[in-house]
Amino acid sequence: MSSSDTESLTPDSVFELLSNHRRRMVLYYLRRNGGSVGMQELAKQIASMENDVPADELTSQQRKRVYVSLYQTHLPKMAEMDTIDYDKESGIVRLTERADDIDEYLTTNDRSTYPWTFHYLLLVIAGGDRAVFVRAGRSRLRRRPDASAGCWNPRHIRGFGRRTVLADSKQRRGDSDRTEPV
Amino acid sequence: MGSVHKDICVTVSETVSDALGEPVDALPPLSDAIHTDGLDAVVTNDRSHDVTVTFSYAGMRVLVHSDSTVYVCPLRASRTDSPDTYV
Numbered sequence: 654m655s656s657s658d659t660e661s662l663t664p665d666s667v668f669e670l671l672s673n674h675r676r677r678m679v680l681y682y683l684r685r686n687g688g689s690v691g692m693q694e695l696a697k698q699i700a701s702m703e704n705d706v707p708a709d710e711l712t713s714q715q716r717k718r719v720y721v722s723l724y725q726t727h728l729p730k731m732a733e734m735d736t737i738d739y740d741k742e743s744g745i746v747r748l749t750e751r752a753d754d755i756d757e758y759l760t761t762n763d764r765s766t767y768p769w770t771f772h773y774l775l776l777v778i779a780g781g782d783r784a785v786f787v788r789a790g791r792s793r794l795r796r797r798p799d800a801s802a803g804c805w806n807p808r809h810i811r812g813f814g815r816r817t818v819l820a821d822s823k824q825r826r827g828d829s830d831r832t833e834p835v
Numbered sequence: 836m837g838s839v840h841k842d843i844c845v846t847v848s849e850t851v852s853d854a855l856g857e858p859v860d861a862l863p864p865l866s867d868a869i870h871t872d873g874l875d876a877v878v879t880n881d882r883s884h885d886v887t888v889t890f891s892y893a894g895m896r897v898l899v900h901s902d903s904t905v906y907v908c909p910l911r912a913s914r915t916d917s918p919d920t921y922v
Contacts, residue, residue, distance in 0.1 A: 673872060718845050721859050725848045726871045729864035 662754040666734055670755065675719070676727050678702055679737070680755065683748045692728075692744035696720035843878045844871045846905050851895050854907045868892040878903045 662670075670676055678699045683690060690698075700719040701708040728746065731737045736755065738747040844865055852859045865871055869890045877888050879901055886901040891910055898906040 669872070718842055721845045721848050722842060724860065725862065725865040726844045727866075729866045730871070733866075 662734065662736070662751060664758070667755050667758050670731065670734060670736065671758070673727065674703075675699060675722060676731060679723070679727060679731065679746070680748075680752065683737070683746065683752075689745055689747040692724065692739075692746060693720070695746055696723055699723070843875055843899060843903055843905070846903070847874075847892070847897055847899065847907075850905050850907050851893050851897065854895060855893065862893050865892060874899060877901055 679695065682695060682698055682702075696719045697708050697711065697716055700711050700715045703719065704711065704715050706715075728737065728739045732739045734751075735749055736752040738749055739745075740747075848859050848862060848865055852862060855862075869888075869892070874888060877886050877899060882902070884901040888899045890897055894910055895907050896910050900906075
């Protein structure tokens with residue numbers, strides 16, 4: 654899991670990190686609060702979010718369970734991935750620059766990484782070929798009902814074209830705001 | 836949020852801490868001993884699952900069963916003695 658300073662996080666590492674709610678909360682809290690915090694305070698704030706009670710009304714058990722979970726499990730894992738620095742002596746947890754890699758995977762917009770415009774363009778091209786083929790077929794099989802050939806109807810090809818335009822404009826409308834990792 | 840978390844890793848840490856008579860802070864990270872997300876996934880409310888995971892941690896033999904039972908015994912005694920601590 655350890656990686657050199659120059660390499661960015663792999664998608665597998667990012668999704669593994671984000672697969673746990675407490676690790677997401679650590680990232681969320683650090684992002685919201687200047688990027689560094691004491692271990693005890695972090696545990697208190699996360700326990701407060703988890704249990705939906707104000708931090709000063711937490712039971713010691715609620716606080717302790719989150720503390721142990723962070724200390725024994727999640728912070729070592731995040732430190733191993735170089736997304737946080739964790740100083741055991743001072744108990745200070747800090748976000749590292751590498752944590753920025755995670756932001757690429759967290760956007761509020763619906764912009765897809767899949768090239769839908771290209772996908773629909775291909776469908777239009779493929780649909781055109783089929784239309785020629787179906788027309789040839791229909792001239793040979795005149796008694797075939799229209800409905801059975803409906804899926805290759807040229808009207809649908811125009812439909813693909815329209816969808817291409819819609820998908821493209823939808824992609825353009827998205828903005829690049831980052832979301833909160835919780 | 837307010838949901839109940841399984842926290843089997845916390846139970847393991849606390850059980851080992853109790854058995855050794857040492858504070859949890861003094862124990863090595865549990866994540867060095869086992870893939871903790873995987874351990875979380877072992878525990879389930881589904882009674883048709885019958886899974887037990889065994890690993891060594893902080894000089895102890897740890898057994899975690901899918902019904903969230905945790906057994907801990909010293910490594911040297913694990914072959915002959917029955918577990919001496921359970922939750």
